[in-house]
Amino acid sequence: MTETGTDDASLPLAGYTVAVTAARRKEELGALLDRRGARVVYAPAIRIVPLSDDTELVAATREVLAKPVDLVIATTGVGFRGWLEAADAWDLPLVEHLLPARVLARGPKARGAIRGGGLIDAWSPESESSAEVLSHLLSGAEGPLEGRRIAVQLHGDPLPDLVAGLRETGAEVLTVPVYRWVLPEDVSPVRKLVASIVAGTVDAVTFTSAPAAASLLTVADELGQKAELVAALKDRVLPIAVGPVTAGPLDAEGVASSQPERARLGALAREVVARLPERDPVLEIGAHTLQVRGFAVVLDGRVVELPPGPMAVLRELARRPGHVVPRSDLIGSLPGGKDGHAVEMAVTRLRAALGAPVVETVVKRGYRLAL
Numbered sequence: 001m002t003e004t005g006t007d008d009a010s011l012p013l014a015g016y017t018v019a020v021t022a023a024r025r026k027e028e029l030g031a032l033l034d035r036r037g038a039r040v041v042y043a044p045a046i047r048i049v050p051l052s053d054d055t056e057l058v059a060a061t062r063e064v065l066a067k068p069v070d071l072v073i074a075t076t077g078v079g080f081r082g083w084l085e086a087a088d089a090w091d092l093p094l095v096e097h098l099l100p101a102r103v104l105a106r107g108p109k110a111r112g113a114i115r116g117g118g119l120i121d122a123w124s125p126e127s128e129s130s131a132e133v134l135s136h137l138l139s140g141a142e143g144p145l146e147g148r149r150i151a152v153q154l155h156g157d158p159l160p161d162l163v164a165g166l167r168e169t170g171a172e173v174l175t176v177p178v179y180r181w182v183l184p185e186d187v188s189p190v191r192k193l194v195a196s197i198v199a200g201t202v203d204a205v206t207f208t209s210a211p212a213a214a215s216l217l218t219v220a221d222e223l224g225q226k227a228e229l230v231a232a233l234k235d236r237v238l239p240i241a242v243g244p245v246t247a248g249p250l251d252a253e254g255v256a257s258s259q260p261e262r263a264r265l266g267a268l269a270r271e272v273v274a275r276l277p278e279r280d281p282v283l284e285i286g287a288h289t290l291q292v293r294g295f296a297v298v299l300d301g302r303v304v305e306l307p308p309g310p311m312a313v314l315r316e317l318a319r320r321p322g323h324v325v326p327r328s329d330l331i332g333s334l335p336g337g338k339d340g341h342a343v344e345m346a347v348t349r350l351r352a353a354l355g356a357p358v359v360e361t362v363v364k365r366g367y368r369l370a371l
Contacts, residue, residue, distance in 0.1 A: 011037025015293030032269035043193035077109030079155035146170035181211035203294035310350035
């Protein structure tokens with residue numbers, strides 16, 4: 001995993017670590033998070049099979065060309081555009097073959113790719129969802145489906161509900177897998193990310209595709225840590241998916257994810273900004289303000305990065321602001337367990353780093369934040 005980050009307290013994600021599992025456009029998403037102050041770790045969970053090497057796409061395209069097509073469903077802009085460009089590179093007359101067909105777009109980017117390819121988009125749903133596309137077709141808005149040839153452009157996700165729903169009508173459904181996802185050639189960054197999630201050293205994990213979410217779960221399962229990963233994603237580590245389709249593999253494991261209203265990278269970054277800091281309240285401690293974040297705290301408007309031991313002690317105190325936390329509880333919060341002396345050392349280092357009378361000793365009982 002590679003990292004970037006900042007310590008500017010004016011940025012909303014300063015002090016937080018956010019993981020990016022995307023393979024495509026990962027730098028773009030990472031830059032959006034980095035500009036907001038996050039420490040970004042990159043661990044692409046999938047690899048895209050290049051179009052030019054994909055014999056499965058060639059075979060699917062030739063099947064589409066074998067007979068006239070009545071309906072075409074474009075699910076993604078980059079996928080549909082890539083299909084047309086690949087067919088052109090292979091000297092296959094795909095655009096000419098699709099001209100008489102009704103072409104439906106799942107969203108505005110797919111609609112733009114249809115028009116850019118020289119075709120006409122007939123309809124697209126407001127929700128940008130495959131479920132609404134299916135509902136539109138089952139309603140009879142495009143006429144009876146039985147016996148008609150329907151080409152569905154896929155983009156990694158097989159869209160089983162859409163494909164099965166259309167086939168149940170008696171339609172001949174041709175699936176076109178424009179991109180296939182496989183595990184990355186180097187799986188070590190994903191394995192490190194699994195370990196970081198389980199250890200709680202990342203604060204949020206972003207997902208931009210269902211295959212990436214499924215791949216992370218698969219790698220965790222191979223490491224024998226799937227249960228621990230799922231537990232972490234249900235607790236301290238915040239999973240954020242770009243949309244409901246992407247969240248599918250997480251939903252199947254009972255992991256609830258945050259999602260932006262629109263399935264866009266910018267909206268995904270804004271969702272991280274909205275959801276991470278709201279989990280950590282700003283505490284007023286005498287004349288000071290304190291917010292405990294991921295690997296740092298914001299004290300009176302400045303970011304203070306802390307080592308793991310002092311950070312663990314402060315996080316435990318902040319969970320019960322104003323209440324005395326016994327040394328025994330703090331021992332359990334320290335990495336590796338340690339002992340009472342380790343707690344005293346962690347508190348000493350914590351006070352030195354903060355430089356403010358935030359942590360108070362309660363003789364023979366423990367410590368508390370000096371609210």
